[in-house]
Amino acid sequence: MIEFRQVSKRFPDGTLAVSGLDLVIPARQTTVFVGSSGSGKTTILRMINRMVDPSSGSILIDGNDIGGLEPVALRRSIGYVMQNSGLLPHRTVLDNIATVPLLRGAKRGTAREHARELMAVVGLDPNLAQRYPAQLSGGQQQRVGVARGLAADPNILLMDEPFGAVDPIVRAELQVELQRIQRELGKTIVFVTHDIDEAFLLGDQVALLRHGGILAQLGAPRELLDNPADEFVSGFIDAGRPRSILR
Amino acid sequence: MTWIVANWDQIARYGLQHVWLSVPPIVAGTALSIPLGQLANRYRLSRGVLLSIGGILYAIPSLPLFVLLPSLLGTRILDPLNVEVALTIYALALMLRATADALASVDGQVTLSATAVGYGGWRRFWGVELPLAGPVILAGVRVVSASTVSLVTVGSLIGVNSLGFFFLDGYQRYFPTEIWVGIVGTVVIAVVFDLLLVLAGRLLMPWARPSRRAGRATATLLGVEAEPS
Numbered sequence: 345m346i347e348f349r350q351v352s353k354r355f356p357d358g359t360l361a362v363s364g365l366d367l368v369i370p371a372r373q374t375t376v377f378v379g380s381s382g383s384g385k386t387t388i389l390r391m392i393n394r395m396v397d398p399s400s401g402s403i404l405i406d407g408n409d410i411g412g413l414e415p416v417a418l419r420r421s422i423g424y425v426m427q428n429s430g431l432l433p434h435r436t437v438l439d440n441i442a443t444v445p446l447l448r449g450a451k452r453g454t455a456r457e458h459a460r461e462l463m464a465v466v467g468l469d470p471n472l473a474q475r476y477p478a479q480l481s482g483g484q485q486q487r488v489g490v491a492r493g494l495a496a497d498p499n500i501l502l503m504d505e506p507f508g509a510v511d512p513i514v515r516a517e518l519q520v521e522l523q524r525i526q527r528e529l530g531k532t533i534v535f536v537t538h539d540i541d542e543a544f545l546l547g548d549q550v551a552l553l554r555h556g557g558i559l560a561q562l563g564a565p566r567e568l569l570d571n572p573a574d575e576f577v578s579g580f581i582d583a584g585r586p587r588s589i590l591r
Numbered sequence: 592m593t594w595i596v597a598n599w600d601q602i603a604r605y606g607l608q609h610v611w612l613s614v615p616p617i618v619a620g621t622a623l624s625i626p627l628g629q630l631a632n633r634y635r636l637s638r639g640v641l642l643s644i645g646g647i648l649y650a651i652p653s654l655p656l657f658v659l660l661p662s663l664l665g666t667r668i669l670d671p672l673n674v675e676v677a678l679t680i681y682a683l684a685l686m687l688r689a690t691a692d693a694l695a696s697v698d699g700q701v702t703l704s705a706t707a708v709g710y711g712g713w714r715r716f717w718g719v720e721l722p723l724a725g726p727v728i729l730a731g732v733r734v735v736s737a738s739t740v741s742l743v744t745v746g747s748l749i750g751v752n753s754l755g756f757f758f759l760d761g762y763q764r765y766f767p768t769e770i771w772v773g774i775v776g777t778v779v780i781a782v783v784f785d786l787l788l789v790l791a792g793r794l795l796m797p798w799a800r801p802s803r804r805a806g807r808a809t810a811t812l813l814g815v816e817a818e819p820s
């Protein structure tokens with residue numbers, strides 16, 4: 345379980361990216377932060393693994409304030425998947441997946457063996473193991489990214505618009521695949537997207553943000569659809585609708 | 592031809608000496624350029640200062656530097672160390688900008704993602720940033736290698752002998768064959784070094800082959816032709 349307690353973030357240039365965020369992210373469920381570009385989604389996600397520290401307020405993981413934890417160790421215990429995969433261009437698929445276990449001191453052989461198993465989990469052809477990221481399609485790169493995020497078997501998986509840069513057909517495939525993985529593994533997933541359809545599809549709980557990282561509404565997809573808190577919420581949901589009819 | 596056969600021992604000896612005089616400055620200049628290049632990228636001030644010093648050092652003519660160094664280093668006038676130090680200074684002056692630019696050109700998204708999965712600063716530098724800067728650094732090392740192999744010959748003027756001895760001796764004796772031996776031998780060493788560097792790059796950076804934009808960009812920048820594919 346991850347708790348945000350009155351968390352705000354103001355960057356040194358004065359930008360208020362997150363204001364007074366107060367919410368609970370339940371364990372073993374998928375919580376999706378959705379909002380338009382610049383609404384503070386990435387900042388919120390990065391505060392969970394201390395890539396960014398809050399200006400005020402505190403964040404707790406299973407009751408422990410992460411402000412007191414060592415950032416590098418914390419990051420190795422949390423999976424992170426980002427847009428455009430963020431894979432290491434000079435490492436093979438297998439070694440990319442094994443990155444975190446290797447950082448944590450696992451033996452190379454063991455780590456690679458486990459990476460091979462993870463390729464199967466995320467639906468990657470085993471023949472791709474020795475390729476470099478540049479030799480993969482966008483969808484394959486994202487699968488490698490997900491496998492890397494899972495490699496150290498973290499409880500928490502942070503995903504920052506992981507499917508934002510792939511075409512709609514591949515995105516739909518990856519979304520289904522993530523749902524299957526989540527059914528099997530039951531991670532605490534914190535997922536960020538600007539796509540309301542994706543948020544409703546994947547989220548057990550959806551947190552809709554307005555500009556400045558202000559929580560507009562938090563709830564299950566049905567609650568947001570049936571009882572939008574205000575016009576901003578219904579407007580944001582409606583703006584996403586016509587696209588979904590076309591799909 | 593008979594001269595070459597008759598003097599083969601000396602040619603081989605000076606050739607070998609040429610190689611041994613060239614390698615340390617190339618290695619030392621490259622190695623020193625890594626921390627200094629990183630420092631140059633850190634602050635605007637350090638960048639300006641370091642790159643300016645690099646430019647000025649490179650402009651010092653080599654012969655006076657060879658002659659001057661013994662008094663600065665406390666070495667004997669014939670000590671090969673004078674030449675090594677002078678050539679390291681030139682190598683560093685050239686490599687500094689190449690390495691600084693190479694490190695600065697590493698994709699910020701990749702380093703950010705490395706941080707996100709738990710690379711600490713030190714490990715990220717050696718495991719991610721430096722290897723990814725590798726192709727551009729290598730392009731710089733190739734230039735420095737060629738320039739060092741050629742500059743070593745100047746050492747012959749102050750008695751630190753290499754194949755440069757043959758230009759000097761051949762010139763004094765009006766004996767073209769000997770001059771040609773010096774020139775061709777120097778070029779052969781430079782070409783062999785270059786081939787070894789390219790080979791090392793292929794072996795150490797197999798991932799760099801599909802996209803060669805980085806290497807080509809620097810090669811063009813340095814006015815060197817990109818290697819043929």
Ligand SMILES: Nc1ncnc2c1ncn2[C@@H]1O[C@H](COP(=O)(O)OP(=O)(O)O)[C@@H](O)[C@H]1O
Nearest residue numbers: 355357359361380381382383384385386387388
């Ligand atoms: N390092 C930073 N320095 C200053 N402003 C930043 C920084 N990172 C993000 N911001 C600003 O904070 C706001 C939220 O950014 P971000 O969290 O990236 O939003 P999102 O991921 O929802 O697009 C934006 O206005 C952005 O410009």
Ligand SMILES: [Mg+2]
Nearest residue numbers: 385386387504
């Ligand atoms: Mg973002």
